[in-house]
Amino acid sequence: MTDWLGMLAAPRTPRPELKGRVLARALAPRRRWPLAAAAMITLAVGGGAWWAYHTIDTLTAERDGLATRVHALEDTVSTFIHGPATQLIQIPVSTGGRVGSVTIFADSVRHRWLVRCDGLAPNARDQAYQLWFITERGMATAAVMPMDEDKPMVMGLEMPGADQRVLGAAMTIEPRVGSASPSGPVVFHRLL
């Protein structure tokens, strides 16, 4: 009942143009864009949340995979370096008037080599270093190593099958694509 108290105030005659403005505004088609914008924002936020969840999930799985691989590699490197069956061979080399070295960690249990090359001169554009296993049956290619930059190089190599006993290692300079058998200048030749 006290809502009638609004009638206490003295009436005021509105300006004539106010009626037109009021009716035009009240009767104008209601703009729905705020609702549409709210719906778009909701969708965007929802989509963003789903995308973020999905991406985090994927990245987490990827991180776990990488962590497992890093752990395995650490184990491998540790085994190579500290394993009792690992033989360390250091070979001084001279390439392009520079003195460098090739270090081989040879794991006879896992039949793998870890090879590090330091101080090798960069190759000519059409050449590469090629590493060879010296076996009872002859020379078997181990790796083709194009070297364009003056920086150390590390690689892991699978040794030939058990039917080919490895007697030593050699490195030559070969065409960029590698050779089936050594044909270029010898960098080193070493029996284990």
Added chain:
Amino acid sequence: MTSPKRLSQEHQRSLARRLKARDERALGELYDLVAPWILGLVVHILHDEDEAEEVVSDVFVQVWRRIDQHDAGRGPLVPWILSIARNRSLDALRRQRRWWRKSAHLEQAHAVEGGDIAPAAPHEATVPGWPLHREVHAALAALSEEQRRVVVLSYFEGLSHGEIARRLHQPLGTVKTRLRMAHQKLTEGLRHLKDWVE
């Protein structure tokens, strides 16, 4: 001489039905009947004619869009619209207070504190609803001065009980008692107001 207009309860129900049926002419008729009172109420609260016109516009937009929320069983159409106008005005007033808390504008508004609620000048008597205005004033005049002040501060400035107590330097319990008694008297005094009669 034109015959007197009546906005009886039946007329108000009819207007409400037409508004709910989206009859645009009904909104025009409603504006003609109540706009002067709505504008008077809003200007009295805001003391700003330009802003008051914006609020009046908001009120009619809300009436048109929310007419379905009006429950005829709970009261006639006009008090419902007055309550919308009051709420909208108080919202605007609170925004004003935030910005103009220390301005002379607001101090001027405070200065009236009830003494400003005087019946309209005789020339306004041509506005539809005039007898109602007189009836409401009579009901307010029946209150004591203290009761009248708390009612005006509560209704026209939207102050809480605590704010009224601080403004009038009165205990909170006193303010609550005065308001409760004032509302009882007003409800009794305005109970017969059902029709809007010119």
